[in-house]
Amino acid sequence: xxxxxxxxxxxxxxxxxxxxxxxxxxxxxxxxxxxxxxxxxxxxxxxxxxxxxxxxxxxxxxxxxxxxxxxxxxxxxxxxxxxxxxxxxxxxxxxxxxxxxxxxxxxxxxxxxxxxxxxxxxxxxxxxxxxxxxxxxxxxxxxxxxxxxxxxxxxxxxxxxxxxxxxxxxxxxxxxxxxxxxxxxxxxxxxxxxxxxxxxxxxxxxxxxxxxxxxxxxxxxxxxxxxxxxxxxxxxxxxxxxxxxxxxxxxxxxxxxxxxxxxxxxxxxxxxxxxxxxxxxxxxxxxxxxxxxxxxxxxxxxxxxxxxxxxxxxxxxxxxxxxxxxxxxxxxxxxxxxxxxxxxxxxxxxxxxxxxxxxxxxxxxxxxxxxxxxxxxxxxxxxxxxxxxxxxxxxxxxxxxxxxxxxx
Amino acid sequence: xxxxxxxxxxxxxxxxxxxxxxxxxxxxxxxxxxxxxxxxxxxxxxxxxxxxxxxxxxxxxxxxxxxxxxxxxxxxxxxxxxxxxxxxxxxxxxxxxxxxxxxxxxxxxxxxxxxxxxxxxxxxxxxxxxxxxxxxxxxxxxxxxxxxxxxxxxxxxxxxxxxxxxxxxxxxxxxxxxxxxxxxxxxxxxxxxxxxxxxxxxxxxxxxxxxxxxxxxxxxxxxxxxxxxxxxxxxxxxxxxxxxxxxxxxxxxxxxxxxxxxxxxxxxxxxxxxxxxxxxxxxxxxxxxxxxxxxxxxxxxxxxxxxxxxxxxxxxxxxxxxxxxxxxxxxxxxxxxxxxxxxxxxxxxxxxxxxxxxxxxxxxxxxxxxxxxxxxxxxxxxxxxxxxxxxxxxxxxxxxxxxxxxxx
Numbered sequence: 001x002x003x004x005x006x007x008x009x010x011x012x013x014x015x016x017x018x019x020x021x022x023x024x025x026x027x028x029x030x031x032x033x034x035x036x037x038x039x040x041x042x043x044x045x046x047x048x049x050x051x052x053x054x055x056x057x058x059x060x061x062x063x064x065x066x067x068x069x070x071x072x073x074x075x076x077x078x079x080x081x082x083x084x085x086x087x088x089x090x091x092x093x094x095x096x097x098x099x100x101x102x103x104x105x106x107x108x109x110x111x112x113x114x115x116x117x118x119x120x121x122x123x124x125x126x127x128x129x130x131x132x133x134x135x136x137x138x139x140x141x142x143x144x145x146x147x148x149x150x151x152x153x154x155x156x157x158x159x160x161x162x163x164x165x166x167x168x169x170x171x172x173x174x175x176x177x178x179x180x181x182x183x184x185x186x187x188x189x190x191x192x193x194x195x196x197x198x199x200x201x202x203x204x205x206x207x208x209x210x211x212x213x214x215x216x217x218x219x220x221x222x223x224x225x226x227x228x229x230x231x232x233x234x235x236x237x238x239x240x241x242x243x244x245x246x247x248x249x250x251x252x253x254x255x256x257x258x259x260x261x262x263x264x265x266x267x268x269x270x271x272x273x274x275x276x277x278x279x280x281x282x283x284x285x286x287x288x289x290x291x292x293x294x295x296x297x298x299x300x301x302x303x304x305x306x307x308x309x310x311x312x313x314x315x316x317x318x319x320x321x322x323x324x325x326x327x328x329x330x331x332x333x334x335x336x337x338x339x340x341x342x343x344x345x346x347x348x349x350x351x352x353x354x355x356x357x358x359x360x361x362x363x364x365x366x367x368x369x370x371x372x373x374x375x376x377x378x379x380x381x382x383x384x385x386x387x388x389x390x391x392x393x394x395x396x397x398x399x400x401x402x403x404x405x406x407x408x
Numbered sequence: 409x410x411x412x413x414x415x416x417x418x419x420x421x422x423x424x425x426x427x428x429x430x431x432x433x434x435x436x437x438x439x440x441x442x443x444x445x446x447x448x449x450x451x452x453x454x455x456x457x458x459x460x461x462x463x464x465x466x467x468x469x470x471x472x473x474x475x476x477x478x479x480x481x482x483x484x485x486x487x488x489x490x491x492x493x494x495x496x497x498x499x500x501x502x503x504x505x506x507x508x509x510x511x512x513x514x515x516x517x518x519x520x521x522x523x524x525x526x527x528x529x530x531x532x533x534x535x536x537x538x539x540x541x542x543x544x545x546x547x548x549x550x551x552x553x554x555x556x557x558x559x560x561x562x563x564x565x566x567x568x569x570x571x572x573x574x575x576x577x578x579x580x581x582x583x584x585x586x587x588x589x590x591x592x593x594x595x596x597x598x599x600x601x602x603x604x605x606x607x608x609x610x611x612x613x614x615x616x617x618x619x620x621x622x623x624x625x626x627x628x629x630x631x632x633x634x635x636x637x638x639x640x641x642x643x644x645x646x647x648x649x650x651x652x653x654x655x656x657x658x659x660x661x662x663x664x665x666x667x668x669x670x671x672x673x674x675x676x677x678x679x680x681x682x683x684x685x686x687x688x689x690x691x692x693x694x695x696x697x698x699x700x701x702x703x704x705x706x707x708x709x710x711x712x713x714x715x716x717x718x719x720x721x722x723x724x725x726x727x728x729x730x731x732x733x734x735x736x737x738x739x740x741x742x743x744x745x746x747x748x749x750x751x752x753x754x755x756x757x758x759x760x761x762x763x764x765x766x767x768x769x770x771x772x773x774x775x776x777x778x779x780x781x782x783x784x785x786x787x788x789x790x791x792x793x794x795x796x797x798x799x800x801x802x803x804x805x806x807x808x809x810x811x812x813x814x815x816x
Contacts, residue, residue: 157782166782167782214648215648216647216648228748230748230749232640232641232645233640233641233643233645235641237640237641238750239624239749239750239751239783240622240623240624240750240751240752240786241750241752241782241783241785241786242750243747243750243780243782243783244748244749244750245748245750246747246748246750246780246782246783247744247747247748249747249780250743250744250747250748251740251743251744251778253662254661254662261780263777263778332659333744335658335659336655336658336659336741336744336745337744337745337748339651339654339655339657339658340636340638340652340653340654340655340658340745340748340749341638341647341652341748341749342646342647342648342649342650342651342652342653342654343647343648344648344649369671370659370671372651372654372657372669374565374574374575374649374651374654375647375649375651375654377649378648378649
């Protein structure tokens, strides 16, 4: 991510070029023996010894345990010291927030979740994040000066280089808000990295999930809206103005319902959580499903996709039909993207992805029916294994890759 | 394109790492002063002097003319020697073939075009290419040993690393045919680079056309079929199995006609050249357009999109409607890809792109109506300026970047 790093200021810790390269190598590959580092970086053994010693003296690296070996004495491996510094990761959705502290090896120390309304505006929500972070730090005995990076995923298009939101449709008051500056006083040594929430989830899968062995994949979040994170050649692809992956308003049915964006038949107007709930409420009110009617009454007329999933699990025919239709139409739109992008993996995440196995199988069916056989021969389609943690893990990984930068 | 180069064997000329880096720098940026080379590569002046002298002695580089300077004496610039070696570029379509010889500075020396039928199979067509190339070399007094690379664009999905076609739907007999081996005897010093024809066109625009100042763009070819080449972060994106950009079979209308692929409403079944000609023939036969009827009779019932374009230019209402519908529906499908990929440029090429300005304006209209405003605010949509030469220029550029490789 060299090109990206150049754009982000300030990187809190400056290293000499070989130090920075070896740190980046360990960040990418995890703990390595000195021999592995030599193979990957091309540096001589003596350079590696010097640099590893310097970084160990600085408290950044340590030698630990035994690495794997094909025979003979097992070599020791070089790793980051977990307590060298800490990271705050935030996954902000429209209606909820997750926040975690992670150590310098990306291990999550503690996490909290709470409901929010992102429409409350930037200052109140960032203030809340600030208080939550300070509480968590105190609870873990970590001084704010030891926070070297702050990774935040937000539900809107981001100008990644500037670290600001770019005309986010569902976040009034956040446009161009100086998120980095907000945290400068409280966390003086932290670089603040802002990215789109779904990009963070894709990064999480790339760093520690099913995306690890895939160069080109798509992470689709189905919730209140529908969006995707794109990994191309092993890196997040953000597009020319940061709005890549905004697939919720692709036309899925020219004869479909009107979307809040003003267009007809947008994917999310047909297949996202609210559309699923809306169809279920109609069926309940029309007396077409006793089970949906029961849930409709239980929740005082405020059905969500969760209840529709429960009704489907109880064998309700109408609920199953709604889930199947929603999955299939998402699959049909993804089929077009498969022809265009030819990924080797599609991961489905977000709240609605937990609605039942029928949802995933209907997405698969929509994709396979409408894609070219050549593009699907080696295509895996699955649900996200990291689930609720994908965004936090991605924000942690992205934050950690931005702690060091190279002296020039 | 480092990752790509590693996969291509053999690179005909091995260089020491600094030689290879300076050659790659000149290939990417064009003629440069020694100061520019120092700024870009980070090498010391003395290393650059040594390496430039070595490469000049080897006949690869030369110092020419005067570079631009902001003041004082103008510095001389370092450039490739045009006669160090030569390149053969081929742009193969389903029904026609272009072949060119270019010098080591990518200047085209001579080009020929001729009709072919790609369904004749690999050996006859490659034999024809071989004879054409030999004729052109003789005509220009160039011995076959001076051909260092051979770039071929083909109308089907390509396994780029292996240099073979991958189950091409319209090229019977070409699947996995060893194209590289075919040319080994005749051109013993040439690396043979095979890529999809539309990728070559996108590469041409990237190297010498409108794509030069764009990191992320799409080149759409509208002809007998519809496909696109994708440039992401300044490099061709081929997807996980080489079929990225295969957009002709994205569903454009669920109530549309059946496609030869067996699916319903594929974009190319509605909007490519044959579909345009088919609609025009229907109108001619039904007596709905006298002008189309005239052309229909003139060409003995074999209308193509070219005649439809002429009829539209003569003011024929039905022909204009057909052109407008075709452009608009292509635009609607591209709108979805704009939301997903967020490019800064879309270039329209291929035979049908010359059908008239209404075609481009209808594509624009379809894109702008159905894309998110955020994704189109900085989006340029235009026809390819390189037109028929895009594929040859791209094949030349790709061939030239693969002549040298680094000794390890």
